[in-house]
Amino acid sequence: MHRLFYPEVAVVLTARHEAKIGGMPAIWCMPLSFKPALVGVAVSPEHDTYNVINQAKAFAINFMDFRSAKQVAELGDITGKGLNDKLSAVGFSTIEGEATGQPLLQNAEAVLECRFVQVYPTGTHRLIVGEVLIAFANDSFRDYWDFTQYNPILYAGTENTVEQCWVFRSGRGERVTVPMKVQP
């Protein structure tokens, strides 16, 4: 049933705990409150990034342009287990967040720096609730996105033609497929 919710904006979660940098694409991510500004992201505890967030007690939500869809897919394709910096492994450069010290993606169109508030168990996943301490966006956002500079990555599932691919659509109706690194 979860696929009925597609298309969903694919954000990138990033977090660092000591020398360990984690990151993963997430589509189960949404606001939960205006004031305090709360967001929720449902993550499987099997993901390495879940543990990094849990230990860091902070994380960032990065909104990427459609141009980065392939790179975001690659980030989802690899595991962070055994990697000290999963983000640089797929070519993401980071800067340090002002409010949290967490790694932020340098080419993000918008970023939310979040303090870990609590976690709720939800079946196969855990809902991480964060409070947004700082929000940043490029000039394409004033009150609302005008979608001139920012063209969102909308995750739309997978398809199996010659090989198994991730399917992304853009906010302008474009469609791109990215072959999975590890074919199932």
Next chain:
Amino acid sequence: MHRLFYPEVAVVLTARHEAKIGGMPAIWCMPLSFKPALVGVAVSPEHDTYNVINQAKAFAINFMDFRSAKQVAELGDITGKGLNDKLSAVGFSTIEGEATGQPLLQNAEAVLECRFVQVYPTGTHRLIVGEVLIAFANDSFRDYWDFTQYNPILYAGTENTVEQCWVFRSGRGERVTVPMKVQP
């Protein structure tokens, strides 16, 4: 910061408790677990529909086509307070859900019938967690949406030109504005 998450699919929540039928558009709605199949929807407790769901201990999530964007906006424009059937007030026809007896929108492209599981307080909102008992979708969905028959309603905010309008985008890059009934 919540607007950074746009565009987001606008679903319609529906619920009935005794003679009272409630309904509202929602964009803060996402899956929370594969198995059990859990969904979460963050709703302000000031909404009449929140109370109906809370009393009914069940609700439905309706995925509508872009053709219905205006009607969905109208549903968001009016309050259910003092209305026995908010859905028919804006012209929605309903059928009774098999699993829950809850009202489902007749022209929905997909519907999830949910059992109320619990509610988490999240600042200005309440996160209602539901378990999906039955999921239904039209022929445009097999494993994934192919988006031929179903063209999602993507909420993208408001704009103020001659009058204040809701802004919706479609999955194909179309854009439509719907004047608010009550101008702020």
